[in-house]
Amino acid sequence: MANITKKVSWSSRCDEFGAVGEETPLLNGSDQARPLRQVHLDYDNIENQLFLEEERRMSFLAFRCLEISRWVICGLIGFLTGLIACFIDIVVEQLAGIKYKVIKENIVRFTEAGGLSISLILWAVLNSSFVMLGAIMVAFFEPIAAGSGIPQIKCYLNGVKIPRVVRLKTLVIKVCGVICSVVGGLAVGKEGPMIHSGAVVAAGVSQGRSTSLKRDFKIFEYFRRDTEKRDFVSAGAAAGVSAAFGAPVGGVLFSLEEGASFWNQMLTWRIFFASMISTFTLNFFLSVYHNKTGDLSNPGLINFGSFESEAMGYNLYEIPLFMAMGALGGLLGALFNFLNYWLTIFRIRYVHRPCLQVMEAVLVAAVTAAVAFIMIYFSVDCQPLAPDHTEEYPLQLFCADGEYNSMATAFFNTPERSVRSLFHNPRGTYNALTLGLFTLTYFFLACWTYGLSVSAGVFIPSLLIGAAWGRLCGILLASTTSTASTWADPGKYALIGAAAQLGGIVRMTLSLTVIMMEATGNVTYGLPIMLVLMTAKIVGDYFQEGLYDIHIKLQSVPFLHWEAPATSHWLTAREVMSSPVICLNRIEKVGTIVDILSNTSTNHNGFPVVVQPAKLCGLILRSQLIVLLKHKVFVELARSRLTQRKLQLKDFRDAYPRFPPIQSIHVSQDERECMMDLTEFMNPTPYTVPLETSLPRVFKLFRALGLRHLVVVDDENRVNGLVTRKDLARYHLGKHGLEELHLAQT
Amino acid sequence: MANITKKVSWSSRCDEFGAVGEETPLLNGSDQARPLRQVHLDYDNIENQLFLEEERRMSFLAFRCLEISRWVICGLIGFLTGLIACFIDIVVEQLAGIKYKVIKENIVRFTEAGGLSISLILWAVLNSSFVMLGAIMVAFFEPIAAGSGIPQIKCYLNGVKIPRVVRLKTLVIKVCGVICSVVGGLAVGKEGPMIHSGAVVAAGVSQGRSTSLKRDFKIFEYFRRDTEKRDFVSAGAAAGVSAAFGAPVGGVLFSLEEGASFWNQMLTWRIFFASMISTFTLNFFLSVYHNKTGDLSNPGLINFGSFESEAMGYNLYEIPLFMAMGALGGLLGALFNFLNYWLTIFRIRYVHRPCLQVMEAVLVAAVTAAVAFIMIYFSVDCQPLAPDHTEEYPLQLFCADGEYNSMATAFFNTPERSVRSLFHNPRGTYNALTLGLFTLTYFFLACWTYGLSVSAGVFIPSLLIGAAWGRLCGILLASTTSTASTWADPGKYALIGAAAQLGGIVRMTLSLTVIMMEATGNVTYGLPIMLVLMTAKIVGDYFQEGLYDIHIKLQSVPFLHWEAPATSHWLTAREVMSSPVICLNRIEKVGTIVDILSNTSTNHNGFPVVVQPAKLCGLILRSQLIVLLKHKVFVELARSRLTQRKLQLKDFRDAYPRFPPIQSIHVSQDERECMMDLTEFMNPTPYTVPLETSLPRVFKLFRALGLRHLVVVDDENRVNGLVTRKDLARYHLGKHGLEELHLAQT
Incomplete structure (x- = not known):
């Protein structure tokens, strides 16, 4: 028989859930007692006699109408989520373009004049002001909009209602916040928040009213209960994933993995519909924006680019290598989570006032800019600029004419572009030292950034860290033996490293495999990615839980896992x-x-x-x-x-x-x-x-x-x-x- | 309140389920009363006190071991299913190659001599003998191996045990039977039976013993109960789908759609693992067979070939056209199902003796060969033979030198190759008359063939019919207006037609969309395929149920759908x-x-x-x-x-x-x-x-x-x-x- 060992209670930092409530002693009895705001538990279902009677009176036609409304709502959810993703993408691209252009011109001007510190200051100030704007919005107006929102959505789909998580105001702050943090050059992605955004859209549309706008459209009243709302929210989350990664099937599986209890075929089908519409909408509007109307071949906010099978084929004997990389990803992920856990506890204790939170965010932004600048400045990795180069802002710095600084392609870029260039740039674009230094600095920056009071996701930073050390592995492998250099394509190893690192941090399995498969557009990579994610999860779980689970636990939320613990059969x-x-x-x-x-x-x-x-x-x-x-x-x-x-x-x-x-x-x-x-x-x-x-x-x-x-x-x-x-x-x-x-x- | 109208009982032809049992009056009181063999109902679960006590005694380590065994079993299931798929594919390719070569040589020899009737007889005899062999095996030794096996697996996963459906003998007959029927030139595919084969493999492997072989390996004894076995069978079915279509995610969704009740994350993950291993195994061995070891880019028995996005892009205004084609597919599918329904009832009444069944199968084989021969003979659709032509057996017949008969590419080929050439051959390969005649004849042949006492699937014939009329639609569209000729690529319309026809016949939705997406390797076609399948289902359901459901109903199986009927709330x-x-x-x-x-x-x-x-x-x-x-x-x-x-x-x-x-x-x-x-x-x-x-x-x-x-x-x-x-x-x-x-x- 298993022993029940009693553990001390977790207490929690619940201001992210911000509702009024009772007080409770804090973690380890800190004397700075802070109010633990009440977390609403459990869904309420109006499954009472009145409801049953209404259902009994409903005709077949009425059921049909309801069914049709559900489809219409899901279509709307997909459409709006796609639009939001499109908006974020375009605004980020525009603003980041302006920012990098200004800084580049400044650097070019001052490289010869020798006043590069002015460029550094300009860069740091630009970044910090964007981040400050984002942090102020989040910290002062809607703390629940901080982070990626995935833990909150996980809780919501699990059945725990968190106040204000699906409100219009949250959505607005989230969208503006994520634009600010990405443009502000933090080590963050805009993909995670899309999932939250989709969920908010779903909750709003399905209820046919908005409390924030004080409008009741008197439609969809039947859906004003928790079970129905939850179904729509899962469709919204799926639509968000789908828009973020161009992965409609991955989106459906994400929703199922996090939210499903009983598998309902019609519901799954509707979720899939919302996902499809969302990808399609994003695609369509982006193709219009890029003046290639109708070219729907590049779905999603992040796209890994096409992995051509012939060039990137893998061999049977590489699979153990991939799994070893998976194990490394699991280890690094556990380290990341461990550091972030203690950082979060530190933040709960000492950085809980909104103004302190804003100051921390600004500090991180400035440090990020400074580190990036220093790394680029001291980098000696000069690469010839190909005539058909894809770098949008190649920095020459101290390199010869016709060459560019390779460290800058990693740092002086939006993280999405950096990931893609790590995957696809030809051999020799980066040298090993650059990648090693980049991995090291970016790892700590990303770890420090997650949990700040800004709205931002951890997917892209994880991918970027993994892609960097994965590419490093590829380069090292190729240099060991002469035969390996033919098959050890660094881009391939960058992909595997990215999967390993992401898997090691978030510990998602099924949906992540499918998302990666869809984002690479290559079904043959399915098996290696799956094995890598499994290895990363097994190794990582041995040391530490997944990042989202850690944050959920820190909130003291009664989260139900899929199955009862294995050895609990003797409990009744x-x-x-x-x-x-x-x-x-x-x-x-x-x-x-x-x-x-x-x-x-x-x-x-x-x-x-x-x-x-x-x-x-x-x-x-x-x-x-x-x-x-x-x-x-x-x-x-x-x-x-x-x-x-x-x-x-x-x-x-x-x-x-x-x-x-x-x-x-x-x-x-x-x-x-x-x-x-x-x-x-x-x-x-x-x-x-x-x-x-x-x-x-x-x-x-x-x-x-x-x-x-x-x-x-x-x-x-x-x-x-x-x-x-x-x-x-x-x-x-x-x-x-x-x-x-x-x-x-x- | 809804009325309960009493309907006459279905009786059924249950010899497919062949177990001993009681007699029952037959359909419409036919005087040829035949024994209705007993269908075992319901799973039995050893969830008794003993079992609960065993679970209570089990340590954490024991649970871990069980979990690891489950993974090992799933890996084995995937591996063996992939091997079987590989075996079927290679044998069919070899035998069909020999057959077509012999006939082609014969035709070439006799075209000038004027004795083409000898070629016809040769063709018909070759086909009939293969089919006779297959039909004898099925009719005399294991009637349950007839058909695609999908209805039986659907029932099994739904919770209805059908005797002998997952036995080793059934597997052997199924595999040999499907080889015979495909080589015999019937309008059938080898994909459906793969699903059944996967399920049998799973049931066998997971129990650690075989009654047919009288061997008990004394392993996996814990899994000797219905719930566990059923979980493995769903993994097997998924592995089968995955091997058949190169669609691991589609396979998982197929299993979930048909079998899942409560969504179990670990189970789904294991199913996915089995699917992946299965695709990978098939891929790997086929690449070895084709002397391209390690090229894993062409997964699955059927592969639709790569749809290049630029050439095959679709426009927003084409979507209504696609949906109209979906509706047409639904109509044609309903007609197919209607005809097949009455044919099945006819067979139940009059064609129930094994020897009669074999004779019917032979007749169908001979008629198929004769019709194909006549169509090719009278076809006037000569096309120039491109220097890099992909036709494996181009028939010149009465065409000029350097030309080939286009009707022959459709008929004188395995159905898989015909589908691919309809999707990918350049414009002008087929003329409209050829496609029209082909659709018409193949429709009736396929309809007659399904339900014969041979083991064969309906997926590929459906795709072929749809691809033919879809391509016809494309050609007609292109000829109507001059602008349409730029975008109305016939290959694109062939794909949509294929989806519409298959959706109209089998009425699967979610999994079929994903299978089609994976088989085309193009995520951008997701939305149109989904809309087409939905339209086809809605239109088709208005007239008639899906083909599998019809056959399940004819067996009088108490099949449980996903939800209670909408207006049943007043029943208690x-x-x-x-x-x-x-x-x-x-x-x-x-x-x-x-x-x-x-x-x-x-x-x-x-x-x-x-x-x-x-x-x-x-x-x-x-x-x-x-x-x-x-x-x-x-x-x-x-x-x-x-x-x-x-x-x-x-x-x-x-x-x-x-x-x-x-x-x-x-x-x-x-x-x-x-x-x-x-x-x-x-x-x-x-x-x-x-x-x-x-x-x-x-x-x-x-x-x-x-x-x-x-x-x-x-x-x-x-x-x-x-x-x-x-x-x-x-x-x-x-x-x-x-x-x-x-x-x-x-």
Whole structure:
């Protein structure tokens, strides 16, 4: 039998989730106690009697209409996401173009005059001001827009609602923020934020209203509930991936990997549709922008360029080499995550005021510019400029005429272009020293950058680090033996290195393989990429979790993984459940309900409804009770007023998703004595399990059905306890067997 | 409220499922009553107390070992499936090469001599003898190997066990049969059978033993239960798709579309691994065979060739044209399915003896050869032979020197090559009349061929028909206006036509899009292919179901679709369940159990176990009871014998999957009086639902958890009924609302 070792509770920096809430002691008892803002847990589903009745009344035609609306919404999501990606791409390209042109002219002017420090200062100031703008927006106006947004979307799709994560304001800040950070020359990418952007678009479009704009279009009201909204958000996330990488299938698999519970064919098909439309829209508008209308061959914000099979073919005996590189990627990824973990903890403790966060971001921007400048300045890697060169801003510096500085192609460029040139530039474009130094500096810069209060992704920096050391491996291999020089194409090894490094940091598997396959447009690389990602994951997992998982854990979110821990079969529902559980009677006194809801120690979201003696007859949600209280659906009142307005499903939908807190509802002393009949509003057939059900079975039920509350009953159908997401998220497979975590009270 | 209209029962031709069983009146009361062989329903899961205890005892290391074995098995599955695909491909290529060479030489010799009828006879005889060989194998030795096997695999993954479908003998017959039918020049493909072959390989490898070979390797014993086996079979099916089309991602999606219930990340990842290995193996061995070792750029048995984006780009205004072609494909597909449906019914009634089946197959082969010969003979479509022509067997016939007969490139070729030449041959290779005539004749030939007693797939014929009329559309478009001739590339329209026709016949959506995308190697065609497939499905579904679904329905299999019918919310478990249900006591008399199992009118597979008064305490399966009876685990006997062998999980596993029938177990009159304690062997925590649960909720639970039996209890936890797969499969959304089907008693 496994031992349950008790571990100290994680506490967390939850301002990213920014909602008002209670206070809690901080990590390791730091005296600078900061408020832990409340993270909303669990989805609420209006699966009550009213809803079931509505569904029963619906005709076949009505179902058809709903289905058609779903398709229309998914098409819209794809279209808008594609447009946003297109907007970001064009703005970044324009601004970065201007910036690099100005700096290049300045450098060219001062190279001979000898006043290169002026160029450095110009570069640093330009970068810092862009980053400052982005950081101010994020830190002061919408902290949730920081980072790539992927951990937040993962949580959302997993079933944990994080306040403000899918709001219009977040989207605006995210889009402007990512433009600023990319143009500001940070070691970041614009791909991760696209996933978040797609999700926000989806949440907005599917609800047919916007709270930020205070507009309700009175459409799609049926979709105003968590399960439907979640389905659309997964379509939005897929559309985002698809726009970012030109990988519609990869997008679908990303959504499934992160969000799916029960595989629903129609839903998957719709998600695929949204992804396709998104890639297509981006493609189409970019082709118009590039004056090549109709040329749809270069999808996605990042495109790895075409890997020609003949030139880039691999041999069977290279596969072990690739796997060794995968292992190296796993190691470096674990190191990256380890450093970032401690950096994040440092930030939670000491860098939590918005102005400090902005200052840190500006510092990083200036340091990045300075490091890049110094590296370029001291680089001696001069390469002849080919007549058909693809470098957009070749820097001559101290090289001879007709040559350019090779370090500058890596640093003096947007990261996307640098990745592509590492993949495709011919042999001899970079020398080994340049690549080694670049890897080293960029690794630490990227690690420092992730977690700053700017909106930015980690995909592209990871790819860039990996491509650099991968290319280095290729060069070293080619130099070892004479035969190796024929097959050790540095571009090929750059691709494998990029996959290894990215896999080692984010630890995605299936979807990442497909994304890489689609971005390279080469199916034959599927197997090596897959093996590399697997190796990287296995090696990396041995030391440290994936970057996103680390950040999710730091938020103390009750994230449910795919399966119950392997050795948990001996645990049963009896041990796992929360007990005793507060039950309501079918006809309950208003005062009792108000007291229960106001009691902060019982912050359950669902309450079993029982008939005496304790026999289960339904389940009602906190949010439903609040709507009932707000509309004063009390039995005594109903008798006294003749024209009592009957509560309808619409009332629940209008209140969704921001139900008022119990404190805002005033209930008079008289009203407290009234009764409430819950029969009509509760879910009459909640899922139940017997006491002896094993944890893996409970877990499977939870995940497969997307449950939020599972009532545990004895063999007389009496309520014995309630299993919630948090009860399941506690168990965790550590190095010494099963461990029980104490999740912070949220 | 929807009306339930009662429909007459389908009866079925079940010899394809060939197991012994009861008789049943036939379709429309034909007097030629034929035995309806019993179709095994439902998976059996050894999820009993013993199993749970084993899992509880297992250490973390043991779980790791299991996980590693799963990966090893998946790798093996992929490898073997790739090898089989390679074998089929090489043998077909060699044999077809010899055949076409012989015939061509004969034609060349006799064209001038004027004795072409001798060539015709030679062709017809060669084809017929190959087909006869294939048909004899299938009809006499393993009828289940007929057809593509996709309907059977769909059923298997859906949860319906069909006897002998995953046996070694079936695999051997399938492989030899498909070689014979393809070489025999039938309008068939070798891709469908690959899926079945992959599944058989998976079922064999994962069990670590073969009944046909009477070998038990004593490995992988843990996987000897239905859920595990099914997971491996889905990996095998994916590997098959992957080998057939060079589409590893498409293979994974095919498996998910057909088989997945709960999305399991590790499982999907393993399926992907099997697919990758399979494509890679095929690729590698084919590259060795073609003396281009290491060139892995042409994966799959069928490869559509590379669609260069610049030449084949499409414009926004072509999309409506594509969708119109999709609609046409849907119409033609529905016509195909309609004709095939009636043909199948005709075959069920009149062509059921093996020798008749062989004769029909031979007839079809002869007619195919004759029609092809006549078409080529009367064709006047002479095309100049380019110096770098790709035709392997260009027929000159009555064309001038340096020209060849264009009809012959379509007919005098393996279908795979014909498809590729329709996609890629330059403009003007075919004239419109040739394509029109070819479409017409091939359509009817393919329709006649599908359902013959030979093992063969319908993918390639569908693609070929569609490519032919698609190319025709392209030619017609180009001739209408002068501007259209610039963009209306016939190869592009051939691709769209092929997608439309295939979509119209098989009605797969997600996986087919991805398969087509991977086979063309062009992500930009994703959106048009998707829209075409959607249109084809919508139009086709209006008239007729998909071909596979028709064949599944004709077998009267209780196939569960993804979701409950849309308007079934008003139905509850109370109405759906089978009731009254036979329950067993926890300690039950042996005689009672034997009587219940022997009673053919209660052929349930699972029995609720109760304690008085009717309170549910477990569920036990027929197969478990049979093992218990076989080992005589009786309470009185146990007392009398001191060295009683305790029944172990191994005994259940050894009996799996072919549990003996109850008739073969002898129980003496004394033993009938003994008691059996079921506590240790039953599943102690079966899933239950209350009486008022709506049908969609029951359905979702069934599908998401892969259930076979769901106990319906009242609010006192007393057993009220049992919902089985058949109870759910009855409800069906027809044109007039919800319909209840009477599934044949099987």
